[in-house]
Amino acid sequence: MARGTIQGALRSGSVVRSTDRSTLAAARADIVCGLLLWRLWGRLGWNDIRQRYQRSILGPLWLTVSMGILIGSLGLLYARLFQQPVEEFLPYCGIGLLIWGFMSSYLTESGTLFSGAEAYIKQISLPFSLYVYRASWAKLIMLAHNFIIYFGIILYFRIWPGAAALLAIPALCIVAFNGMAISLTIGMISARFRDIPQVINSVVQILFFVTPLMWKPDAVKIPAYVTELNPVYHLLQIVRAPLLGEVPTASNYAAVGLVTLINVALSGLLFSRYRARIAYWV
Numbered sequence: 001m002a003r004g005t006i007q008g009a010l011r012s013g014s015v016v017r018s019t020d021r022s023t024l025a026a027a028r029a030d031i032v033c034g035l036l037l038w039r040l041w042g043r044l045g046w047n048d049i050r051q052r053y054q055r056s057i058l059g060p061l062w063l064t065v066s067m068g069i070l071i072g073s074l075g076l077l078y079a080r081l082f083q084q085p086v087e088e089f090l091p092y093c094g095i096g097l098l099i100w101g102f103m104s105s106y107l108t109e110s111g112t113l114f115s116g117a118e119a120y121i122k123q124i125s126l127p128f129s130l131y132v133y134r135a136s137w138a139k140l141i142m143l144a145h146n147f148i149i150y151f152g153i154i155l156y157f158r159i160w161p162g163a164a165a166l167l168a169i170p171a172l173c174i175v176a177f178n179g180m181a182i183s184l185t186i187g188m189i190s191a192r193f194r195d196i197p198q199v200i201n202s203v204v205q206i207l208f209f210v211t212p213l214m215w216k217p218d219a220v221k222i223p224a225y226v227t228e229l230n231p232v233y234h235l236l237q238i239v240r241a242p243l244l245g246e247v248p249t250a251s252n253y254a255a256v257g258l259v260t261l262i263n264v265a266l267s268g269l270l271f272s273r274y275r276a277r278i279a280y281w282v
Helices: 002-018 023-036 038-052 061-081 086-112 115-123 129-156 162-192 196-210 231-243 250-281
Strands: none
Touching (some): 061 086, 086 162, 086 196, 129 162, 162 196, 162 231
């Protein structure tokens, strides 16, 4: 039954990529067919992580070690700089860096989403959305490894988030959904224009400093619009606040809803219009 489903999805994917009768319908079919191949992109995503840490003693846990050292050093340093209590600032900073690492990976790694899969694209007919699912699954696995740090933080500082922490689950799904949408957009543009990844990396560096990661909005004298007009801040806050036992504000959810609509509309428009050209661009 499962094999028949996969083979049917592969045949559908082949037809989808060859038809031009309805670009929107073809894009939708591509997304559905890619989702049906969850065994394939799940195995590919896990294999990506295994290859990255092949012959390593700790394997993917090196991610956790390096992230833990980063959080500890920066948290202590900036707590002193901003004269903030360590027991309040380090959990805020640490959880923010965990979520930021997950979010920023969608931006920095999307430039090679299709160009990095050139061998697959040119040799086998698969839905293009499969590569989006593959990359997102690998990022979720890495986040799961790093989440060990979160439990260490709440245990050490004796933080009990309570029922509010449950809000982080749908919020994380929303962040991942936006990440997949922006990955699709950046991946297509980068396949056509190879200078885009360098531009994205520069933008990510700027976002790191203007987003409340290493500082709190109420502890720094800056205009309110720096945070209120920053979509990354709102996406970050709907996950970080529940993990700290707080409930995100209505403006956070409203901003995330608006960002999601724009993000999905843009990626859907570009994917339905230029999906058939991706194989030629790579």
